[in-house]
């Protein structure tokens with residue numbers, strides 16, 4: 215009997231994982247990716263003479279799906295765990311907030327505020343009822359637990375830095391998921407923050423992944439930007455690329471962002487398309503600098519100063535060390551913005567100038583000749599905005615079009631966007647798709 219064919223659209227971590235699961239179930243699988251390489255948001259980039267992730271990535275001790283993936287790729291011994299520090303830039307000064315002692319010494323809050331902030335973090339990391347959290351605005355939840363002073367001095371600037379004005383639409387699920395993730399950086403019983411990475415970054419993971427899918431006989435088609443998916447009278451699905459190439463499959467699973475899925479899947483009902491398009495995404499603009507000096511000892515510096523339009527500063531070499539970069543430092547300057555933000559229309563040169571100017575506000579001693587290279591990376595549809603009632607408005611993974619399914623990161627409802635949650639979504643939804651397909655056979 216001929217094997218059933220499945221097309222998976224999108225060659226990011228999600229698409230690759232789904233393609234590999236299908237292959238293990240005996241399907242004939244094609245993976246279609248619009249770019250020249252697989253990897254999506256986890257893809258690498260060149261920084262001067264060195265290669266690392268285009269966007270910064272760390273692994274947390276609790277990231278069991280990610281750790282399994284790395285083990286399965288044979289890279290388990292290449293993971294390195296390091297203690298890191300978190301900084302806050304408040305009132306023109308850096309403060310370390312990396313352990314309990316530093317937390318107690320933190321000068322920006324009085325003792326009662328600190329106690330309430332500690333309670334907020336505990337509550338955020340333990341609450342599990344995300345459906346209920348989705349009924350509470352994030353501002354209300356934070357004020358209730360932390361009090362007005364801490365809300366105004368710490369949480370509000372952080373919310374604005376992470377979400378812009380969209381924080382007003384966001385539910386408490388967002389902050390609890392964020393707190394839960396950061397709490398996961400404290401290895402069981404340890405008081406210190408610990409992050410991991412694979413030597414060589416995600417470039418190394420993706421290279422091993424490419425080898426794996428080649429050996430598994432998955433037909434990987436890169437430079438295949440999908441523009442339409444439509445149904446044949448026999449209920450097969452035709453996938454068409456921007457340069458008019460066509461492929462026909464018995465089943466299609468798309469891992470593309472919901473907005474893109476709505477635009478390419480022409481046979482969806484109007485209601486479905488509306489639901490997909492209504493999922494709001496935040497995009498990211500990220501400037502990466504290779505510097506010939508260290509900026510701080512912190513992996514993350516949170517900025518609570520609204521004059522500085524950066525979501526934070528990520529000093530990757532504070533975690534991975536400078537040896538991968540010839541003794542230089544790799545620093546990422548991310549800014550999360552609404553997918554429709556006019557910032558996406560600015561030229562790379564304008565973005566570089568404005569981000570470097572912002573960085574100089576918090577590092578006035580930084581000189582232009584200390585910047586070895588500067589890169590711009592942009593992605594329009596990255597994180598879904600956890601609005602009030604988010605999960606109850608999600609469309610189903612099974613579309614109204616026979617044999618067409620959606621599995622993408624919009625199904626993350628109780629976590630932040632990261633590789634672990636991405637793989638968890640695949641682990642939750644793939645068996646459901648498989649059950650439907652198998653019942654039809």
Ligand SMILES: Cc1cc2nc3c(=O)[nH]c(=O)nc-3n(C[C@H](O)[C@H](O)[C@H](O)COP(=O)(O)OP(=O)(O)OC[C@H]3O[C@@H](n4cnc5c(N)ncnc54)[C@H](O)[C@@H]3O)c2cc1C
Pocket residue numbers: 223224225226227228229246247248249252253254255256269270271272273438439440441469470471474498500548593596622623631632633634636
């Ligand atoms: C700034 C930033 C920091 C992050 N930090 C971390 C971290 O520290 N730790 C962590 O674990 N995770 C982190 N992540 C998240 C992680 O990168 C994602 O969870 C993961 O890569 C998502 O994979 P995906 O396959 O769902 O999506 P994507 O990577 O977006 O994959 C979608 C794929 O579809 C392709 N595509 C799009 N349109 C089409 C089309 N029309 N036709 C064909 N192909 C198309 C894209 O090119 C892409 O390859 C970070 C992400 C960002 C942006």
